[in-house]
Amino acid sequence: xxxxxxxxxxxxxxxxxxxxxxxxxxxxxxxxxxxxxxxxxxxxxxxxxxxxxxxxxxxxxxxxxxxxxxxxxxxxxxxxxxxxxxxxxxxxxxxxxxxxxxxxxxxxxxxxxxxxxxxxxxxxxxxxxxxxxxxxxxxxxxxxxxxxxxxxxxxxxxxxxxxxxxxxxxxxxxxxxxxxxxxxxxxxxxxxxxxxxxxxxxxxxxxxxxxxxxxxxxxxxxxxxxxxxxxxxxxxxxxxxxxxxxxxxxxxxxxxxxxxxxxxxxxxxxxxxxxxxxxxxxxxxxxxxxxxxxxxxxxxxxxxxxxxxxxxxxxxxxxxxxxxxxxxxxxxxxxxxxxxxxxxxxxxxxxxxxxxxxxxxxxxx
Amino acid sequence: xxxxxxxxxxxxxxxxxxxxxxxxxxxxxxxxxxxxxxxxxxxxxxxxxxxxxxxxxxxxxxxxxxxxxxxxxxxxxxxxxxxxxxxxxxxxxxxxxxxxxxxxxxxxxxxxxxxxxxxxxxxxxxxxxxxxxxxxxxxxxxxxxxxxxxxxxxxxxxxxxxxxxxxxxxxxxxxxxxxxxxxxxxxxxxxxxxxxxxxxxxxxxxxxxxxxxxxxxxxxxxxxxxxxxxxxxxxxxxxxxxxxxxxxxxxxxxxxxxxxxxxxxxxxxxxxxxxxxxxxxx
Numbered sequence: 001x002x003x004x005x006x007x008x009x010x011x012x013x014x015x016x017x018x019x020x021x022x023x024x025x026x027x028x029x030x031x032x033x034x035x036x037x038x039x040x041x042x043x044x045x046x047x048x049x050x051x052x053x054x055x056x057x058x059x060x061x062x063x064x065x066x067x068x069x070x071x072x073x074x075x076x077x078x079x080x081x082x083x084x085x086x087x088x089x090x091x092x093x094x095x096x097x098x099x100x101x102x103x104x105x106x107x108x109x110x111x112x113x114x115x116x117x118x119x120x121x122x123x124x125x126x127x128x129x130x131x132x133x134x135x136x137x138x139x140x141x142x143x144x145x146x147x148x149x150x151x152x153x154x155x156x157x158x159x160x161x162x163x164x165x166x167x168x169x170x171x172x173x174x175x176x177x178x179x180x181x182x183x184x185x186x187x188x189x190x191x192x193x194x195x196x197x198x199x200x201x202x203x204x205x206x207x208x209x210x211x212x213x214x215x216x217x218x219x220x221x222x223x224x225x226x227x228x229x230x231x232x233x234x235x236x237x238x239x240x241x242x243x244x245x246x247x248x249x250x251x252x253x254x255x256x257x258x259x260x261x262x263x264x265x266x267x268x269x270x271x272x273x274x275x276x277x278x279x280x281x282x283x284x285x286x287x288x289x290x291x292x293x294x295x296x297x298x299x300x301x302x303x304x305x306x307x308x309x310x311x312x313x314x315x316x317x318x319x320x321x322x323x324x325x326x327x328x329x330x331x332x333x334x335x336x337x338x339x340x341x342x343x344x345x346x347x348x349x350x351x352x353x354x355x356x357x358x359x360x361x362x363x364x365x
Numbered sequence: 366x367x368x369x370x371x372x373x374x375x376x377x378x379x380x381x382x383x384x385x386x387x388x389x390x391x392x393x394x395x396x397x398x399x400x401x402x403x404x405x406x407x408x409x410x411x412x413x414x415x416x417x418x419x420x421x422x423x424x425x426x427x428x429x430x431x432x433x434x435x436x437x438x439x440x441x442x443x444x445x446x447x448x449x450x451x452x453x454x455x456x457x458x459x460x461x462x463x464x465x466x467x468x469x470x471x472x473x474x475x476x477x478x479x480x481x482x483x484x485x486x487x488x489x490x491x492x493x494x495x496x497x498x499x500x501x502x503x504x505x506x507x508x509x510x511x512x513x514x515x516x517x518x519x520x521x522x523x524x525x526x527x528x529x530x531x532x533x534x535x536x537x538x539x540x541x542x543x544x545x546x547x548x549x550x551x552x553x554x555x556x557x558x559x560x561x562x563x564x565x566x567x568x569x570x571x572x573x574x575x576x577x578x579x580x581x582x583x584x585x586x587x588x589x590x591x592x593x594x595x596x597x598x599x600x601x602x603x604x605x606x607x608x609x610x611x612x613x614x615x616x617x618x619x620x621x622x623x624x625x626x627x628x629x630x631x632x633x634x635x636x637x638x639x640x641x642x643x644x645x646x647x
Contacts, residue, residue: 297537332493349537
């Protein structure tokens with residue numbers, strides 16, 4: 001009996017040692033402080049690290065962003081992941097992502113959204129948020145802003161609220177989204193006065209009036225201003241995809257292209273918000289051979305670099321983040337053709353060409 | 366009767382013996398339950414409801430995005446035609462059923478299969494190992510991955526023969542990505558970039574490049590249009606096209622795989638390629 005107990009204790013000790021060693025070996029050192037070397041300080045990418053569990057992959061992604069020459073990243077920090085129970089926060093993953101990003105010299109723009117189950121009615125999707133729960137969201141956003149003071153400089157409140165799907169499959173409602181800003185903005189600023197709060201992040205869309213799927217972004221933004229949104233964001237987040245149009249194609253209210261961003265900017269100016277800056281937090285071209293909004297791989301490269309050049313020349317724009325740097329796994333759809341780096345970290349040609357541009361190495365190819 | 370009585374008596378006399386039977390009985394019950402589970406699983410696994418439905422209705426519903434010539438496209442009358450259509454028709458003919466082509470956008474095909482709206486997907490669909498928990502796949506019937514190609518009379522026999530050679534690619538393409546990898550391994554390889562695959566091919570045919578890297582579909586289109594080029598070696602990055610099926614459709618999967626094997630042996634697949642990549646069939 002005594003031998004059995006001793007054997008059991010030995011087994012438990014060995015198991016504990018094994019798991020402790022595994023945890024120790026799994027740690028990834030932050031490494032030395034890095035800086036981004038680039039000719040264009042407005043270059044950015046939207047990373048996709050939310051579902052990236054392995055720390056070395058998080059670090060490698062951010063290293064590659066720095067090595068490409070992009071000083072800005074936009075990253076998603078879902079509320080449901082980090083406040084699974086009211087008032088109970090689990091910050092391990094965002095701690096890891098933000099620490100590595102900062103160490104690589106990257107400026108983090110945090111996109112917040114995705115409602116936990118406890119904060120929404122049953123049978124709703126995580127993009128559904130009742131007005132009665134805006135304060136709950138505000139508490140999460142404020143806790144995030146306070147925790148990462150000095151580490152995260154910008155926070156985006158919600159994503160593409162002018163699409164029904166992103167609004168919990170409800171009719172879109174610019175006045176209600178403005179109310180969200182009205183509730184959450186002061187909570188975030190009280191928690192961290194330094195942080196810049198971004199509103200909008202509207203999807204570029206030509207949805208006709210009354211569409212069940214969404215609302216034209218230019219109309220939606222005007223209705224936000226009409227509802228008094230100007231006082232509740234510091235910077236406007238803009239989504240500006242190129243689809244099948246060239247980066248230099250002129251802006252047109254009836255067209256979704258990159259320079260539609262200038263029309264969004266016009267709405268800001270018309271509403272007395274010209275003193276504020278804007279940030280393009282999603283942009284890019286797709287080179288899928290079958291998607292009807294894609295371009296050839298070469299045109300994708302040319303347009304991406306040209307878009308960065310345009311961003312550098314727009315005084316009202318802080319940064320431009322391309323969708324998307326890398327996915328944790330292949331989507332096996334046209335979405336894979338937005339990325340700069342494969343899931344295996346193999347750089348695509350666009351990565352090398354953008355890097356060459358950021359290093360001032362002249363014409364691509 | 367006596368035996369029973371005797372046993373009972375033994376048990377009464379030795380109560381510990383009864384307790385000793387409990388693990389044995391438990392084990393027997395567990396083995397019995399396991400056997401029942403395995404047998405029921407075996408018989409239920411034998412049921413392929415997709416195949417049964419096809420046989421009962423006489424219709425094989427095939428999801429397809431008819432926007433990717435020459436694999437699938439619409440003719441002047443708005444009817445789907447192409448390599449995959451002919452392949453589906455040939456398979457259905459073997460089974461004595463009709464094909465019902467269901468036109469679905471490429472990104473909606475998998476969901477349509479999972480929702481039971483179609484029985485299969487035949488739409489130049491790349492194999493996706495990430496989805497094998499949800500879908501079954503047939504064997505590959507076309508390799509669309511990046512291939513190295515050279516002029517028909519060129520001495521290059523593999524990617525190992527590229528030292529010092531000029532490699533033409535479409536700028537930014539998967540071929541370009543592979544060329545950069547080869548170049549990293551052997552900096553003597555010269556990478557020539559062109560706006561599109563046709564320009565890269567023209568450079569090869571004009572002797573301005575020694576080889577090209579293109580995807581399998583483009584390669585077959587080049588060959589079909591009469592360019593005297595040949596593929597060298599296996600795909601540098603495999604991208605096999607397959608037919609996707611519901612996860613339990615093992616009978617249908619077997620039927621398709623045996624047919625594809627036969628189609629390869631008989632030259633039917635080769636004929637399909639020649640028909641649809643020559644441009645004449647369109």
